Amino acid sequence: MTTLATTAETNSCCPPAADAGLPAAESDRLARVFKAVGDPTRVRLLSLIATGERGEACICDLTEPVGLSQGTVSHHMRILADAGLVEREQRGKWAYYSVVRSALDEAATALRTL
Amino acid sequence: MTTLATTAETNSCCPPAADAGLPAAESDRLARVFKAVGDPTRVRLLSLIATGERGEACICDLTEPVGLSQGTVSHHMRILADAGLVEREQRGKWAYYSVVRSALDEAATALRTL
Numbered sequence: 001m002t003t004l005a006t007t008a009e010t011n012s013c014c015p016p017a018a019d020a021g022l023p024a025a026e027s028d029r030l031a032r033v034f035k036a037v038g039d040p041t042r043v044r045l046l047s048l049i050a051t052g053e054r055g056e057a058c059i060c061d062l063t064e065p066v067g068l069s070q071g072t073v074s075h076h077m078r079i080l081a082d083a084g085l086v087e088r089e090q091r092g093k094w095a096y097y098s099v100v101r102s103a104l105d106e107a108a109t110a111l112r113t114l
Numbered sequence: 115m116t117t118l119a120t121t122a123e124t125n126s127c128c129p130p131a132a133d134a135g136l137p138a139a140e141s142d143r144l145a146r147v148f149k150a151v152g153d154p155t156r157v158r159l160l161s162l163i164a165t166g167e168r169g170e171a172c173i174c175d176l177t178e179p180v181g182l183s184q185g186t187v188s189h190h191m192r193i194l195a196d197a198g199l200v201e202r203e204q205r206g207k208w209a210y211y212s213v214v215r216s217a218l219d220e221a222a223t224a225l226r227t228l
């Protein structure tokens with residue numbers, strides 16, 4: 001007679017359990033941060049701010065290097081701020097941004113320890 | 115004769131120069147990697163593979179933990195492979211994926227040194 005061996009399952013060595021890997025909530029949180037830096041302009045803006053005087057930059061000084069309007073740069077900066085990667089400080093007319101180093105470090109650690 | 119004073123540059127305090135920050139090509143390359151991990155399912159797939167036996171996983175074992183069809187998982191895996199974050203090896207019927215640790219480390223270093 002035939003034995004209907006479930007070879008597919010039994011031969012499979014060690015499929016990841018449903019609860020293996022990162023929890024869904026943590027994956028969501030990390031993906032949000034990575035998505036924020038998943039755009040060339042935002043990578044460049046972050047690097048401009050990080051290398052700026054005192055680790056900060058006025059939005060008025062960011063438009064020219066990236067060749068975009070202030071409205072577009074503001075939009076990108078809002079995405080970075082919402083992801084917790086930059087902090088915004090209003091000084092008179094202008095918004096100044098600084099990089100949140102701890103958030104970048106945390107994202108970096110997550111990549112290394114995936 | 116005349117000294118063409120570049121007042122715009124000399125009077126301005128310290129706006130980032132147009133060539134400050136990361137070069138555009140490097141920003142593009144990094145953004146592509148971050149965009150690939152800028153999705154919760156792909157973060158979870160990466161972590162499942164990384165924590166799998168021998169640091170690899172068969173696509174047949176990835177569908178259940180993320181609750182998606184094999185076609186959808188394959189689509190996500192292609193994006194991760196195109197970004198250089200995973201390597202694919204065909205073994206008979208199934209594709210096996212392993213994490214490219216050096217690519218993750220490089221992306222992590224880029225975040226830290228922005």
